[in-house]
Amino acid sequence: MIASFRLESGYWAVIGLLLLMPITVPYLYGHDWQRLVQVVIAVISLIAIIIQRKTSVEGAPKAFDSVGILFAVLLCLALSSCLLADQPYWAFCEVSLMIGCYTIAYCVAHSRLQVGRSIDNFLIAVVLISCCAKTLQFIVSVLAGYTSSAQTLDLDLLLEGFSNRRFYGQFQTLTLPLLAWPLILSDVKRPVIKWIFVLLVCWWVIAIVGGTRGTWLGMAVAAIFVGCLGKAGRRWALWQLGAMLSGLGLYYIVFVLMTDAVGISLVNTAGGRLTTSLSARDIIWHQAWEMIKARPLLGFGPMHFSNIPNPIAAHPHQIFLQWASEWGIPSTLLVGFLMLRGMRSVLWKIRADRASDDPLNLLRICLFASLVGSLTQGMVDGVIVMPYSQLWLAIVTGWLMGIHRISSDHRPSNGRLRQLGLAAAFLAVGFLGYVTVHDFPTLRLRNEQYAHDFGGNFQPRFWMQGVIASKPQ
Template sequence: MQRLAQVFLCLVLAAPKLFDFCSCRGLWFWDRGVRRVKLLILALGFVSSLSSRQPMWAFGELALLLACFHISLCIGHARQCGSSRLDFFFIRAVIFLCVVKTAQFLGAGASAFVSNAHMLDTDLLMEGFSNIRFYGQFQTFTLPLLALPLLCRTQTRSFKICIFALVCCWWMIAICSGTRGTWLGMIGATCLMAFSSGQGRRWAGWQGLAALIGLTSFWLLFRVLPDYLGLKVFNFAGDRLSTSLSARDVIWHQAWEMIKERPLLGFGPMHFADIPNPVAAHPHQAILQWACEWGIPSTLLVMWLVSKGLWATFRLIRANHRSTEPVDLLRVCLFASLIGALTQSMVDGVIVMPYSQLWLAIVVGWLIGIHDFSTEPPAVRPIAQKGWVAILTLAVVYLGYIVFRDAPNLDQREQVYIQEHGGRFQPRFWMQGVIGQPGGRLLEQTNAANFSPLATPK
């Protein structure tokens, strides 16, 4: 369902006349060097897809990334050509979502405590996501954004108290989920922001205090109180405090073998899922995933682009370190959200899951929309504008074709997979994302017998 909603949003935003891109600076703000690097990445992805074993799926992944990039541009366009009032609605929407999920968690927890049950499964308190790791990815994006009202001096004291209580509860839920990737992402974001600027240190201070209160609340509610009531707690977060890789070593090894096999163009987008293994259809590591599927040259180019964008934003935060303007405070929170997500992507599938892809596009697009460009970008030829519209149209039409082809038979396909292979699903494009057949040569090199089929990376 999340993938269907994502593709539908891409289809809606793909209409060029809906947003007048050709007249908006937001689409063409990059200098010629960056544009050429982007075109080179696209060309390498196209060639890699053509040379892959299943070009149809490879082009599907390429089209999906183009559509997500377009969503970012739409959001950046809307913010640049709109006003700061959009920031207000954006943050209020984030607060609303977090309030709804917090109320659901607290309601489920209260029901569990007042019932006559003698056990409490913490995973059952966090509904709305098919996997608890996806919940954690959502929290990694939203935890930094919730702190914005706490930084604004214009907010009332009562509103700040309510927001701080929400941030503490959101931290408690993040701790309760036991998703170590979320913990790692927030630690990385907090450490970097503490050295970024005065406002960054304020942000880090609020997050640290909220995390401490959230941890204390978690310990009281899910350790002290259950012991007092005689409840047995299952999936307790403290049991996940380990240094184990949760079978990530197997999929990382597979990705590394794929990189050594085809270092230049990789096996093709999405083609980690073409070599089945009992763990996952993606490596749970963004750099390894891109390198084994797109090749090392493409990976280096993408890393250069990401580093350039992060450095430009970091410098802008440093330059405005004393500013209390709402847009500068929002930039701090968005930057922390992006840093947290990128850190988590080193151990998790942030760049794979549809909901996380959408949030990543939103955060990047909003940072583009509020960025203060020092120089006017060079003019873009009309043929380049028309070329982008043509590429985007092909991408979204192809995504629509995949949905039209697969959506009616998804349930049947998932049942067939369970009957043939058993176990749990391995998400990639769809909930069951394995596109290859067992028995590949590289799969034998992963020594799959060294792990339990029930292991789940967290």
């Protein structure tokens, strides 16, 4: 037991550091470094699972086995799609990435089952530290903008750590719901509540400056959904509403009244992004739809939307269109079924305990809101494509899986399914490691080659330059 605790402590210490580095260390900013961190965490998670495989027999959640056959069918469909794809190498890379994300989720869930609520406190601490660090960076950037001799302030320059402000917004959609957990607990001291609320308001200000419409949509749907789940859900929604309104007021003071007073003009304001246009999504959605009609059963192959160059993006910015066009309609239906089954199970548990103020139930509400918001944003944005968003989606999903079960759900896991799953994870994570080691040192040359062959801006997918087509088509 002591050895197990030491392993979990070491694992989480490394994971916490890795989660912070790519968004707080300037040299590590950007899509490619975040992908590298994601692969490293997948490798560490696999090692932790292998070391703890003996305790996994007694500690696996029931849900892991009950859907094992469906996951096996999903994997068979994926492999068939890869074999028929134009570029099987990248297709297998995408499948390996999905398995790697599941490996991370499984490891988080298993750790939560083995160690208990200390994992909750640790992950919330990582969220708080991450948000505090980014908030401090934002404040320093604002002060630098006001004290410089320039007469303009580019709001894009205030959002550091991500290749695109939309990727920042995806991270905020995942973390905004979690920041409210201390606020709805009954035993938190008032000074702590005040400081957490200040942080939540500042996080909303950054979301407003970013102007990511998917964040607004995701949080609105999450607030409506969770607000209907009892007293605790309404408290969560009211805290978010209060923080959002306070954030709007603070934004107006800092970026309207004060800038007018000192004669600074703003560039790339949030208002310029809050429009009702599709921002060319209709073009990539049409491309995905044409791909679905052309190959409905197995799709063009995982990641193969980026094998058909277009001037806009290497993915459709829509979860189901992406999955159906690349993996096929049967796989999409199966993924949708698994997703709905899991969300329904959590929803029933929340409704059954809606009168409870137990911290675990309140945390379940926050995690559920995080997933609802992110999945909603995924209907119009690349939440399941960007590495840092994928990483936190895996963590939040595994976290929720780990706290969701009750004691009656415990049973010995199917040994054969565990062995097959471990083998698949080993092959997938190993392949991800190979792709990363092979590609990362030469990414600059690859980017230059892309610029020579295609021109235009980079389109992120696995790497920041995500188009996998070898030549213009």
